[in-house]
Amino acid sequence: MKKIAVGNKRLRQKQVPPPAASRRGQAKPHTTLKRIADQLDVSMSTVSRVLSGQARRHRISTQTETAVSNLARQFNFVPNQLARGLRLKKTLTIGLVIPDLSNPFFAGIAHQVALGARQHDYSVLLCDSHENIDLEVQALGLLRHRHVEGLVLCPVGTSAAHLEDLVQAQLPIVLVDRYFPDLSLPYVAADNLTGAHEGTELLIGNGHRCIACLQGVRGTSPNEFRVRGYQQALARHRLPVDASLIVGDSFGEQSGYIETKLLLRNRKDVTAIFAFSNLLALGALRALAEEHRRIPDDISIIAFDDQPYAAYLATPMTTVAQPFSEMGDVAVKLLFDQIQSPEREPTGGILLPTNLIIRRSVKKITC
Amino acid sequence: MKKIAVGNKRLRQKQVPPPAASRRGQAKPHTTLKRIADQLDVSMSTVSRVLSGQARRHRISTQTETAVSNLARQFNFVPNQLARGLRLKKTLTIGLVIPDLSNPFFAGIAHQVALGARQHDYSVLLCDSHENIDLEVQALGLLRHRHVEGLVLCPVGTSAAHLEDLVQAQLPIVLVDRYFPDLSLPYVAADNLTGAHEGTELLIGNGHRCIACLQGVRGTSPNEFRVRGYQQALARHRLPVDASLIVGDSFGEQSGYIETKLLLRNRKDVTAIFAFSNLLALGALRALAEEHRRIPDDISIIAFDDQPYAAYLATPMTTVAQPFSEMGDVAVKLLFDQIQSPEREPTGGILLPTNLIIRRSVKKITC
DNA sequence: TAATATTGCGCAAACGTTGGCGCTAACACT
DNA sequence: AGTGTTAGCGCCAACGTTTGCGCAATATTA
Numbered sequence: 111m112k113k114i115a116v117g118n119k120r121l122r123q124k125q126v127p128p129p130a131a132s133r134r135g136q137a138k139p140h141t142t143l144k145r146i147a148d149q150l151d152v153s154m155s156t157v158s159r160v161l162s163g164q165a166r167r168h169r170i171s172t173q174t175e176t177a178v179s180n181l182a183r184q185f186n187f188v189p190n191q192l193a194r195g196l197r198l199k200k201t202l203t204i205g206l207v208i209p210d211l212s213n214p215f216f217a218g219i220a221h222q223v224a225l226g227a228r229q230h231d232y233s234v235l236l237c238d239s240h241e242n243i244d245l246e247v248q249a250l251g252l253l254r255h256r257h258v259e260g261l262v263l264c265p266v267g268t269s270a271a272h273l274e275d276l277v278q279a280q281l282p283i284v285l286v287d288r289y290f291p292d293l294s295l296p297y298v299a300a301d302n303l304t305g306a307h308e309g310t311e312l313l314i315g316n317g318h319r320c321i322a323c324l325q326g327v328r329g330t331s332p333n334e335f336r337v338r339g340y341q342q343a344l345a346r347h348r349l350p351v352d353a354s355l356i357v358g359d360s361f362g363e364q365s366g367y368i369e370t371k372l373l374l375r376n377r378k379d380v381t382a383i384f385a386f387s388n389l390l391a392l393g394a395l396r397a398l399a400e401e402h403r404r405i406p407d408d409i410s411i412i413a414f415d416d417q418p419y420a421a422y423l424a425t426p427m428t429t430v431a432q433p434f435s436e437m438g439d440v441a442v443k444l445l446f447d448q449i450q451s452p453e454r455e456p457t458g459g460i461l462l463p464t465n466l467i468i469r470r471s472v473k474k475i476t477c
Numbered sequence: 478m479k480k481i482a483v484g485n486k487r488l489r490q491k492q493v494p495p496p497a498a499s500r501r502g503q504a505k506p507h508t509t510l511k512r513i514a515d516q517l518d519v520s521m522s523t524v525s526r527v528l529s530g531q532a533r534r535h536r537i538s539t540q541t542e543t544a545v546s547n548l549a550r551q552f553n554f555v556p557n558q559l560a561r562g563l564r565l566k567k568t569l570t571i572g573l574v575i576p577d578l579s580n581p582f583f584a585g586i587a588h589q590v591a592l593g594a595r596q597h598d599y600s601v602l603l604c605d606s607h608e609n610i611d612l613e614v615q616a617l618g619l620l621r622h623r624h625v626e627g628l629v630l631c632p633v634g635t636s637a638a639h640l641e642d643l644v645q646a647q648l649p650i651v652l653v654d655r656y657f658p659d660l661s662l663p664y665v666a667a668d669n670l671t672g673a674h675e676g677t678e679l680l681i682g683n684g685h686r687c688i689a690c691l692q693g694v695r696g697t698s699p700n701e702f703r704v705r706g707y708q709q710a711l712a713r714h715r716l717p718v719d720a721s722l723i724v725g726d727s728f729g730e731q732s733g734y735i736e737t738k739l740l741l742r743n744r745k746d747v748t749a750i751f752a753f754s755n756l757l758a759l760g761a762l763r764a765l766a767e768e769h770r771r772i773p774d775d776i777s778i779i780a781f782d783d784q785p786y787a788a789y790l791a792t793p794m795t796t797v798a799q800p801f802s803e804m805g806d807v808a809v810k811l812l813f814d815q816i817q818s819p820e821r822e823p824t825g826g827i828l829l830p831t832n833l834i835i836r837r838s839v840k841k842i843t844c
Numbered sequence: 845t846a847a848t849a850t851t852g853c854g855c856a857a858a859c860g861t862t863g864g865c866g867c868t869a870a871c872a873c874t
Numbered sequence: 875a876g877t878g879t880t881a882g883c884g885c886c887a888a889c890g891t892t893t894g895c896g897c898a899a900t901a902t903t904a
Contacts, residue, residue: 153854158892164893197859236601236602238588392785392786521862522886561862562861
């Protein structure tokens with residue numbers, strides 16, 4: 111047995127008042143490295159090294175080590191991440207900017223991003239841009255101040271001008287759902303073109319010739335690709351593309367309602383509606399109910415986004431499902447790839463396949 | 478006109494290399510107070526004071542002021558919130574802990590909390606506890622490290638033991654949806670007791686005598702109060718309370734499905750189901766469809782949570798709506814009350830009324 | 845006994861801000 | 875010339891961590 115009594119300082123605690131059982135209404139006296147160090151009469155360095163598991167590497171004696179970690183536990187010590195972040199230039203935080211959390215599609219993405227971040231021991235700063243470009247810009251500024259190490263962003267605008275600074279600052283970014291095809295920013299999105307194409311094909315295959323589109327925010331990539339997929343399918347069957355059948359400018363329920371109302375009034379020839387989001391579909395449903403149109407007998411409908419309830423609607427709805435969980439998953443993966451090896455050239459975009467789920471909202475017609 | 482040329486130092490910029498247009502793959506050279514100060518040959522204090530709008534109060538000359546703020550703009554300066562937080566002991570951040578963001582009910586709350594925080598210029602650190610107490614504990618630790626100034630929490634556990642530290646540390650907390658009646662922690666929740674009571678009354682009033690409950694997580698306050706409301710309504714009509722009719726232990730869709738399946742097999746006498754969440758109701762719908770039971774002809778159903786789609790289901794569903802937006806709203810309000818005046822005794826809990834929305838999923842029967 | 849190796853730990857600077865205190869220069873007034 | 879006032883700013887310590895460097899003891903070896 112080797113004797114280990116070497117330095118063997120008295121590690122009895124000094125007479126320092128205990129961590130002060132927080133007098134009523136006073137500031138909380140967070141335990142710090144210094145407090146522990148003083149109490150044990152060692153230096154802050156030693157405490158720091160023990161508590162960050164560097165004891166061995168720095169040859170701290172087992173005596174000291176256990177003394178420190180015991181006292182730390184007893185004092186309920188938690189390192190101040192602000193100080194640490196300042197020193198290490200690491201905040202272990204990513205930002206998440208989403209247009210509307212109350213939309214289950216985005217909520218699903220957010221859910222997955224939060225989980226993924228957690229697995230990497232990162233936290234998530236959440237910003238809801240409320241589909242408002244100014245709020246988004248504000249949010250991005252805020253996240254910069256806070257030195258997030260990466261960003262998952264679903265941009266609302268049709269331009270990426272406000273992202274310039276961020277990419278210049280070498281901040282890892284992943285766009286999700288909406289992206290800018292011209293920019294080399296990495297993104298993950300659903301294959302909206304193919305999805306819309308398939309959906310439209312289904313309608314055409316069922317004999318529909320006059321198909322209306324309830325589109326979302328114009329200029330956003332999901333919307334543009336969906337419109338294009340729709341148009342391509344029509345063209346492929348040598349059907350005319352009537353621009354006046356493509357209506358709306360928002361992914362929200364209201365827009366679906368209003369545009370459907372107008373459509374029913376002005377275009378008696380429409381036999382099918384393609385709604386570009388779940389909320390748009392719900393709005394359309396409301397309008398159709400008011401006008402006493404039955405689905406699919408009077409009019410067929412098909413919608414982007416599959417949601418748990420879609421199968422239980424009055425007429426179970428045929429949908430183009432987007433893999434939103436996977437989108438969130440892939441987004442965090444891409445992001446942490448960038449964070450962990452910033453030198454590597456960023457990947458381009460990733461398109462995830464959609465899935466056409468056929469239910470009963472499309473009727474075969476013979477004109 | 479007074480002459481203002483007093484100190485009138487040459488405020489031409491010194492010859493210092495510009496903010497270094499980020500060489501490829503290098504760390505980003507975030508602009509700091511010091512950089513600006515050096516360039517202009519003033520002290521950091523001066524820059525700090527100008528940029529925090531204290532120029533007047535500290536008698537900084539207009540010359541200097543504009544010079545500083547111009548250069549700051551030019552350099553795209555953003556103050557480092559970590560340093561600031563460290564110095565000021567303010568992080569301008571609150572934590573939000575939610576069991577499951579993919580549940581639209583919680584997503585709605587989160588949405589509102591994010592908005593409210595933003596209005597107070599606070600950021601939100603988001604944690605999804607995945608209905609898992611360990612993850613929740615972990616999340617709370619994490620938020621402490623990060624020195625959030627307040628917490629909106631929807632706890633998953635049936636005990637508040639893990640919150641002890643936090644309240645001891647005087648951290649402002651607001652519980653939302655789920656709470657602990659015995660503790661004096663402020664909370665905001667729906668009036669689940671009355672809601673369930675009303676729902677059950679409706680069923681009873683329609684002649685139902687054998688009513689099953691798909692309950693959520695046992696021991697959580699919403700569930701317990703709903704069960705109690707259900708039982709009180711039965712008792713009030715001198716109907717027996719059969720414990721074997723109260724089934725399940727989760728708010729999820731799976732549980733609704735499975736328990737309904739079992740119920741249909743074992744209890745042929747059940748004429749109505751009360752689902753304690755929207756997801757439970759969806760699960761029940763799935764089971765009922767599989768077993769070819771029609772709603773409301775074969776069986777009546779009523780559910781907690783109103784969601785946009787509820788009106789468009791095969792049978793529009795009668796629901797007990799919870800004011801989730803208001804819940805989020807009130808939660809942030811309560812939280813910021815505490816943050817802004819910590820001396821005041823915390824408010825107790827707030828119960829928001831539910832709203833019974835009658836649609837067509839309940840049938841009048843005569844036994 | 846002297847030289848060398850090893851053990852165990854401390855010093856102090858740095859991260860970027862902020863604010864109390866106080867200094868200097870210019871002017872005003874005796 | 876001396877004293878007082880004011881404008882305009884700077885010094886420096888502090889917030890809580892981390893880490894490169896180094897130093898004093900003891901242990902080992904020659």
